[in-house]
Amino acid sequence: MVDYDEAIGFNTVKTGKHITRLLNSRLKPYNLTAEQWTVLKRLDQQGDSSQKRLAEASDKDQATLTKILDLLESHAFIERVKNPNDRRSFLVCLTPKGRELTKSIYTVIEEIFEQIVAGLSTEELSNYQDVLRKIIHNIQDIKD
Amino acid sequence: MVDYDEAIGFNTVKTGKHITRLLNSRLKPYNLTAEQWTVLKRLDQQGDSSQKRLAEASDKDQATLTKILDLLESHAFIERVKNPNDRRSFLVCLTPKGRELTKSIYTVIEEIFEQIVAGLSTEELSNYQDVLRKIIHNIQDIKD
DNA sequence: TAAATATAATTTGTGCACTAATTATTTTTA
């Protein structure tokens, strides 16, 4: 009988933690953490966004995102602009400084991941992604 | 060009988070969190242990474990006993209450994971585990 | 159209994860 709590649960969380920690150590010289990078990346990908939309895209809750944005704003990587269409919300925008930084971090991140996936075949990684997708899907089904 | 930051990094962390959140919601009636369960499970598996050994076995740092143990101790699930062989350390022990709880949680956890892995073949899950193992191994090599 | 309901962002409180520093104790070095 396979112990999935261990094999899937603990080990997925552990792997995620170690990836995050590695990224954090490499991003430290840029005054960035892995979580903050996720937010910058989403802003770069989808353009100026409301916080709600940003939270959804980066899989973070509103409360957590507020804190992360506060930090990014304090470093002048982003700014919050009043949303002309809805006074309850802001549009979050990359500053020129933030845009410049984001561009250079793509390279840093890419190099790290080349090391992280070294020795794994395209097929192995593709299968891995399928399983991740199915697990997330299963969890969402349980919740409904 | 596959974006491994997204496909592997973000999605592994996301999946881990969602598993943890699901477990937390199911363990809440027992006054337990997923992380606390990990510690109880390790104690059950390896018997009375020093904090250092427990931290290693549960992939937590000493500081974090201290806090988790404080909570478990406050609920009388565990107790810290002076280590007769080394005055710098304690032996952490399950109380009868904690042992009883641990036994019943195994069943709860097993049912959740049956749902989490539903529809995934033994082979798929086995391959998934292999990739996790290799990623962790790669990360450890990078650190050395 | 006014009232009821829902929503965006923030704050508060709690539980983790991580690093650095600290104190008492043990181990190693010279």
Added chain:
DNA sequence: TAAAAATAATTAGTGCACAAATTATATTTA
């Protein structure tokens, strides 16, 4: 064997994740 170095556990500080509550604003209902 005394001094230096290492170690176990804890504390303090910072960054997240999550749930609940709150306030101003938008949407829906009757």
